[in-house]
Amino acid sequence: MKAQEYLVKEKLPLFWCAGCGNGSVLHAILRCFEKLNYTRENTVVVTGIGCWGKADDYVDTNTFHGTHGRALAFGTGIKLANPELNVVVLMGDGDGATIGGNHLIHAARRNVDVTAIVVNNLNYGMTGGQYSGTTPHEKITSTSRYGHIEHGFDLSGLVAAAGASYVSRGTTYGIVQLEKFIFEALQKKGFSFVEAISQCPTHFGRLNGMKKPADMLNWFKENSVSISAAEKLTQNERENKFVLGNFVNKENEDYSTKYLRVINDAKKSKEGGK
Amino acid sequence: MTHKQDIRFIQGNVAMVEGAIAAGARFYAGYPITPSSEVAEMSSIRLPQEGGLYVQMEDELASMAAIIGASASGKKSYTATSGPGFSLMQENLGVAVMAEVPCVIINVQRSGPSTGLATKPAQGDFMQSRWGTHGDHGIIVLSPSTAQDCYDLMIDAFNFSEKYRTPVVFLADEIVGHIREKVIIREIDENKIVQRKQPKCKPEEYQTFMQDEDGIAPLAPYGSDYIVRLSGSGHDNKGFPCSRPDNADKFIRHYTDKIEKNYKDIVKVRKYNLEDSDITLVTFGGSTRSSLEAMNMAREEGMKVGVLQLVTLWPFAEDEVKEVLINSNAVIVPEMNLGQMIGEVQKLNDYRTPVLGINKVNSEPITPKEILDKIAEVKNESTRVFG
Numbered sequence: 001m002k003a004q005e006y007l008v009k010e011k012l013p014l015f016w017c018a019g020c021g022n023g024s025v026l027h028a029i030l031r032c033f034e035k036l037n038y039t040r041e042n043t044v045v046v047t048g049i050g051c052w053g054k055a056d057d058y059v060d061t062n063t064f065h066g067t068h069g070r071a072l073a074f075g076t077g078i079k080l081a082n083p084e085l086n087v088v089v090l091m092g093d094g095d096g097a098t099i100g101g102n103h104l105i106h107a108a109r110r111n112v113d114v115t116a117i118v119v120n121n122l123n124y125g126m127t128g129g130q131y132s133g134t135t136p137h138e139k140i141t142s143t144s145r146y147g148h149i150e151h152g153f154d155l156s157g158l159v160a161a162a163g164a165s166y167v168s169r170g171t172t173y174g175i176v177q178l179e180k181f182i183f184e185a186l187q188k189k190g191f192s193f194v195e196a197i198s199q200c201p202t203h204f205g206r207l208n209g210m211k212k213p214a215d216m217l218n219w220f221k222e223n224s225v226s227i228s229a230a231e232k233l234t235q236n237e238r239e240n241k242f243v244l245g246n247f248v249n250k251e252n253e254d255y256s257t258k259y260l261r262v263i264n265d266a267k268k269s270k271e272g273g274k
Numbered sequence: 275m276t277h278k279q280d281i282r283f284i285q286g287n288v289a290m291v292e293g294a295i296a297a298g299a300r301f302y303a304g305y306p307i308t309p310s311s312e313v314a315e316m317s318s319i320r321l322p323q324e325g326g327l328y329v330q331m332e333d334e335l336a337s338m339a340a341i342i343g344a345s346a347s348g349k350k351s352y353t354a355t356s357g358p359g360f361s362l363m364q365e366n367l368g369v370a371v372m373a374e375v376p377c378v379i380i381n382v383q384r385s386g387p388s389t390g391l392a393t394k395p396a397q398g399d400f401m402q403s404r405w406g407t408h409g410d411h412g413i414i415v416l417s418p419s420t421a422q423d424c425y426d427l428m429i430d431a432f433n434f435s436e437k438y439r440t441p442v443v444f445l446a447d448e449i450v451g452h453i454r455e456k457v458i459i460r461e462i463d464e465n466k467i468v469q470r471k472q473p474k475c476k477p478e479e480y481q482t483f484m485q486d487e488d489g490i491a492p493l494a495p496y497g498s499d500y501i502v503r504l505s506g507s508g509h510d511n512k513g514f515p516c517s518r519p520d521n522a523d524k525f526i527r528h529y530t531d532k533i534e535k536n537y538k539d540i541v542k543v544r545k546y547n548l549e550d551s552d553i554t555l556v557t558f559g560g561s562t563r564s565s566l567e568a569m570n571m572a573r574e575e576g577m578k579v580g581v582l583q584l585v586t587l588w589p590f591a592e593d594e595v596k597e598v599l600i601n602s603n604a605v606i607v608p609e610m611n612l613g614q615m616i617g618e619v620q621k622l623n624d625y626r627t628p629v630l631g632i633n634k635v636n637s638e639p640i641t642p643k644e645i646l647d648k649i650a651e652v653k654n655e656s657t658r659v660f661g
Contacts, residue, residue: 041501062501066342067366070339073339076303078346080329081349082347084497085496255329267323269323270323
């Protein structure tokens with residue numbers, strides 16, 4: 001199936017603002033579906049709430065559109081009840097990292113075989129550009145007009161520490177690299193996570209001196225460093241940079257595989273008496 | 275699969291698990307909380323023995339989400355919680371209503387609000403079980419009064435859930451959850467186990483929310499030949515977002531109508547000595563036990579007391595309650611809260627029947643003696659003629 005065939009064409013044009021990065025990420029995901037020969041029937045795209053939570057509207061596979069922050073918990077049930085499914089969970093930074101932060105770390109720790117793709121646009125786009133759990137220090141948002149006093153999460157670091165099998169971070173500026181990460185993540189058995197830094201020119205860009213989408217993309221480009229280059233930076237220097245690359249790629253038995261042993265043991269113990 | 279009949283002496287909470295398994299449930303996601311914890315513990319032992327799965331989630335919000343996801347993948351699923359945990363489940367319970375995903379939520383009520391008295395009996399979630407989630411909707415709530423009920427009624431809970439494509443709340447309380455009694459693990463006739471309706475159309479014609487003539491839309495599982503689009507947002511028949519006023523009106527009424535219009539099928543009550551009762555006790559859950567004892571004691575003293583036990587709490591048994599309001603000289607509603615169910619009874623009272631409550635929130639069960647005292651009070655004060 002060609003990438004375009006996974007799109008629900010009657011729902012186009014996309015709901016997102018002009019210059020938004022979501023379309024680029026969605027296209028990258030659908031190209032990966034094509035390469036991996038995902039069928040509509042064996043794929044479930046799970047979303048939460050927010051701009052990126054609308055992504056399932058355009059995808060012609062099975063879908064589940066749940067509540068704000070809980071997409072991974074729905075995805076966990078979907079996958080554990082039928083381990084044959086390809087379960088892809090799409091969340092924004094508000095959804096995945098802020099209200100849903102607890103589910104994110106526990107899904108990583110549990111190592112459920114789902115792929116989580118967080119589009120991190122550094123603010124709450126749909127509700128009007130308020131600060132989220134990833135908004136960088138001192139940046140301006142509609143609820144941090146005097147400069148944000150909190151520090152944003154290093155999402156990839158958080159998920160890596162929680163025990164995910166695969167963790168990568170890319171940006172919409174480096175869409176080729178980002179697509180490669182998504183491709184690797186989808187193939188990984190166990191919990192895989194891709195953080196896609198993406199532009200929100202309408203809110204974040206406008207309030208931070210980057211009114212044009214290209215201004216934000218250039219900001220990503222100029223402030224991106226590889227993992228190896230980041231090692232040479234001080235803590236302060238690192239905070240203002242987007243560290244890109246593959247952080248974790250390890251073999252770690254997933255939840256469903258382990259649970260099959262529990263079922264076997266339990267059946268034996270039942271046969272052996274109550 | 276047949277279930278061999280077995281007689282056991284077990285807790286209500288344990289009987290619930292056996293009932294769920296007999297009904298075909300094979301997925302549990304939950305977060306332990308007293309006094310429901312034994313449901314989690316026994317599920318973790320029993321489900322894998324039947325090829326099912328137990329997963330302990332990070333909180334109740336995730337638990338509710340996970341059972342909805344598992345049900346969408348085709349596994350009958352359930353969770354169990356108590357008071358504060360039930361509050362946390364309410365948002366996603368609304369998703370199960372909106373996306374019409376079958377599942378069963380056990381709430382072994384405890385005292386509240388907040389942490390309350392964590393291990394003490396109460397019946398303070400009568401209204402929460404009906405109106406806990408936001409927005410208009412119908413809901414089915416069943417309430418057991420014995421450990422045997424915990425087994426038998428659980429099968430009804432799953433059957434209603436699958437038949438009407440809706441979440442069902444199993445509203446137990448600490449008295450029933452923790453009591454140990456004889457339970458017959460009945461042999462279940464497979465024909466009595468309901469499986470959700472599957473589509474018969476061609477895959478390209480299937481729409482996740484397209485209702486059949488009976489008002490219920492078939493629900494295929496993820497991974498079948500059908501593409502399934504489930505959504506907790508306002509949606510059209512296909513499952514795509516839709517905010518057209520006529521569509522919103524149609525769906526929101528549907529969530530109420532598919533329950534309320536099937537009242538006769540869903541509502542279950544038990545009637546004790548109602549043929550000649552002057553004073554009728556209208557009860558549910560654990561309070562039924564004291565009410566039956568009080569009835570027997572009163573009968574020994576020659577007083578004509580009867581009991582109407584509401585087994586289905588929602589939809590509310592309006593016809594049956596009206597009948598006792600018409601035929602009784604007084605109605606007494608004992609409940610371990612400050613008067614949640616009595617309000618529903620009074621709404622139906624167009625007959626000027628005296629309706630009195632026995633309300634206890636000190637963490638102790640209502641005793642038969644307290645009910646007898648109230649019966650005496652009614653007899654002395656009521657202007658109505660008692661037989």
